Amino acid sequence: MTNNWLIGSNNRGKSRDLALCLAYYGLNAESYLSDADPLEFPTETTSSYVANAVTKAQFAAQKLQRPVIADDSGIELPALPDKFGVTTARDLGVQTSGGDRNAAIFTALAKVPNEQRQAVMRATLALAWPDGRTITAQATIAGYIAQFQIGHYSGGFDRLFWLPRYGRTLAELPDQWRLPLTHRGQAACKLVTQLRMMKG
Numbered sequence: 001m002t003n004n005w006l007i008g009s010n011n012r013g014k015s016r017d018l019a020l021c022l023a024y025y026g027l028n029a030e031s032y033l034s035d036a037d038p039l040e041f042p043t044e045t046t047s048s049y050v051a052n053a054v055t056k057a058q059f060a061a062q063k064l065q066r067p068v069i070a071d072d073s074g075i076e077l078p079a080l081p082d083k084f085g086v087t088t089a090r091d092l093g094v095q096t097s098g099g100d101r102n103a104a105i106f107t108a109l110a111k112v113p114n115e116q117r118q119a120v121m122r123a124t125l126a127l128a129w130p131d132g133r134t135i136t137a138q139a140t141i142a143g144y145i146a147q148f149q150i151g152h153y154s155g156g157f158d159r160l161f162w163l164p165r166y167g168r169t170l171a172e173l174p175d176q177w178r179l180p181l182t183h184r185g186q187a188a189c190k191l192v193t194q195l196r197m198m199k200g
């Protein structure tokens with residue numbers, strides 16, 4: 001496939017992870033920041049991952065005049081239905097760094113019984129072309145919030161996101177296991193499949 005896909009995100013950790021996920025399915029993409037000044041993306045909605053991802057992708061595709069893939073993602077905790085989800089970044093504080101974001105999740109769950117520590121991570125990807133055409137893909141991964149952070153293969157929420165089937169956190173799984181399992185990896189698979197179907 002062509003090499004001209006750009007990732008439209010100001011979050012470097014997310015951009016790295018998304019590039020790995022897309023590469024796993026054969027699509028080479030790089031952060032738009034490797035060749036452009038940071039963009040100020042439009043303010044996100046509080047209700048729709050799809051609308052947020054589409055807005056970011058279309059905005060960047062227009063500005064950069066290149067096809068752009070954007071991601072809106074979040075963590076959903078059924079025990080705390082009014083927190084996180086589509087407003088994860090804002091609930092955690094955009095300026096909060098990775099380790100502190102994870103600490104904030106532990107704090108939020110401090111009074112929740114162990115058997116209610118279920119969690120879902122959701123990723124929505126949008127690929128927009130400069131002429132306005134756009135496709136989207138969404139996927140989730142279900143697991144539990146661990147009692148402590150562990151694992152070094154990846155960072156962020158992966159270090160606290162525990163998968164009962166594997167008895168490990170996502171960050172304890174090497175990329176060849178982790179990428180096809182994660183919300184972002186599965187969404188990347190769906191997006192690349194759609195793209196291949198469009199190209200015949």
Ligand SMILES: O=c1[nH]c(=O)c2ncn([C@@H]3O[C@H](COP(=O)(O)OP(=O)(O)OP(=O)(O)O)[C@@H](O)[C@H]3O)c2[nH]1
Pocket residue numbers: 008009010011014041044056071072073074075088089092101121155156157158184
């Ligand atoms: O370690 C993580 N693994 C994940 O899978 C994940 N999904 C969501 N998050 C958190 O939620 C915000 C998303 O917000 P978000 O999608 O609006 O992106 P963002 O604002 O960071 O960057 P941009 O892409 O909009 O420029 C991020 O900042 C993170 O704090 C994640 N953290």
